Amino acid sequence: MQSPSSPTKRVSSPLGRFSSILVLLGVILLWYGISALSLFPEYAFPSPASVFVSFKEELTAGRLLNDIVASLWRVAIGFVLAAGMGIPIGLWLGQHLQARQALVPMLNFFRFLSPLAWIPFAILWFHIGDKPAIFLIFMATFFPMTLATMVAVAGIPSIYFRVAKDYNYSGVELLTHITFPAVLPQVITALRMSYGIAWVVIVAAEMVGCQDGLGYGIWEARNGLRLDSAVCYMMVIGSLGMGIDRLLAQLTNLPAVRWGYER
Template structure:
């Protein structure tokens, strides 16, 4: 139990008409679905009227057929598993190291003054610039991809966590001092719960970066994965297969982002939004 768990969340509005709630639910579904249909029809008509040559833009039907073909052959599923594994390992390592580093830097002025310039330097350095070194150091396989994901996500996570600590109201620490909270107890009962909403947002943003980097990393440093699948399709002039892999990448990214979003709805996290 944290120091501020006794704070009550705003009670839900009780007098909201059920019809308005249902209408809102339908709008949340219909509006994105309408945009999706509009994009799908735009894609169809671009292909139908040969705005681009057929070899340069496969149609929705060709992409759907490619999806069925790649799924039945097992190559698509194998590439999905390979990419998810690499992203998970690199992302977890960066979170395990980056979040504590940000918490420590946020509470120690001397540490911020010493390490902040270096953290910003690496944050602005494109992770793709590390590709030649990753291949030379770790050769071909999972390790270079995991390394690139770590380099892409560690620094944004550490800096976002550090900035979140700086926004904690001073009253929290004054109250914690009255309770004689120090060291680990102060960190676990005050600091970390207070920054958890911002940390979850930083995790979502960093995960998006990781998903972008893994595609580029697999194109040059792996023999499987979704990025490798796109590269292989490009070499075989199978743009329908490449588009199929692009759709899968987007859907997987959206799905895992929604999963991370659910953590922000936990009761022990939501109070941090109200401070």
């Protein structure tokens, strides 16, 4: 058992944040140094200054903002659909051994199948636009989210359910008072991991099935030999991914989630 003040909840120190800033500055200086030495031609290894100019151009033209909104929309829809289906199914499978034994092999098969393998089918079924990208996000995140939730439920100590039986908990009460609070930490971790997968897949999906989005922006920059623009989009993708992951991590501060950590 861990108390709420246990090391499970780590608070970042000023020294840690300062170290992160130093590492970032070091990477930028290294980048600038390599570009200043002209080890590679400018078109193959753009300098920080050229990337900054490209960022300003894309932002002023409105393309970057439009692509950000398009990608966030697709990821949000696919991710919410996967979570809305995967978590309840995982909760159910975690409580039914026979169903787990029957369905887990199939779920694992699709989990290990690269979501990019579905690209030809997504384009044939949904053509181009939002739908194929949303489908790929769903296929990338549904199976790991389902399996992670199932494993978390199956790992709940049996004493929890014996106590729940003493209090005559069953059905919805059992789910809301015992099962779901107990697995919330693992579910949040699964959400963060699945979101990371979704953010990677959306870039590839937009390269082949969309006419806008951050992935399409990189593909368009590649076709135009504008690697400065491609690096600009890469930096935006990484920054947005980190930002949204931090937002998901804030869910661990909920009282119900801390209860799950204490078990």
